[in-house]
Amino acid sequence: QRLGVLHVGQRIEEQADFEKIYKNAWADNANACAKQYAGTGALKTDYTRQVTGKRTQWGLIMDGWNSLVRYYKNNFSDGFRQDAIDLFLGNYSVDEVESASPLHVKKDWKFLALPIIMVVAFSMCIICLLMAGDTWTETLAYVLFWGTASFGTFAIILYNGKDFVDAPKLVQKEK
Secondary structure, three states, X not given: OXXXXXXXXXXXXXXXXXXXXXXXXXXXXXXXXXXXHHOOOOOOHHHHHOOOOOOOHHHHHHHHHHXXXXXXXXXXXXXXXXXXXXXXXXXXXXXOOOOOOOOOOOOOOHHHHHHHHHHHHHHHHHHHHHOOOOOHHHHHHHHHHHHHHHHHHXXXXXXXXXXXXXXXXXXXXXX
């Protein structure tokens, strides 16, 4: 009322059009900030945009998807971003004498081969379940084989987990 937006006696709760515009602008701002920081849109924007303030099924699904994408990006593809931030903030200074780049780390064969083998084995396991063989024993044998191959490669990936994480290379944190 002091700013002249509302008349005397008007309440903000009675302004449905303004509330809708305000909530959408708030959610859009949250999405922009979250994309810069986490690489995905903000979580719970369906709740913010709703006039009723209730969660939707689609919003829950999108939050789950965004969480999975954030987990992947944080662990497997964001090390270079932290290196860029460290360079920008001056946490790392480039040594002109040293010719080898600390950013270049040679990846082992397992870095690419194991995830591909795991995805192929898991896909084959699902295909064997969906397209049953002539007998149930044949189907069971295929599913067990491909399931074992999927589980085995997944176990190897977990065992060598640090090789798959994209950690920053310029500044190492003290433990």
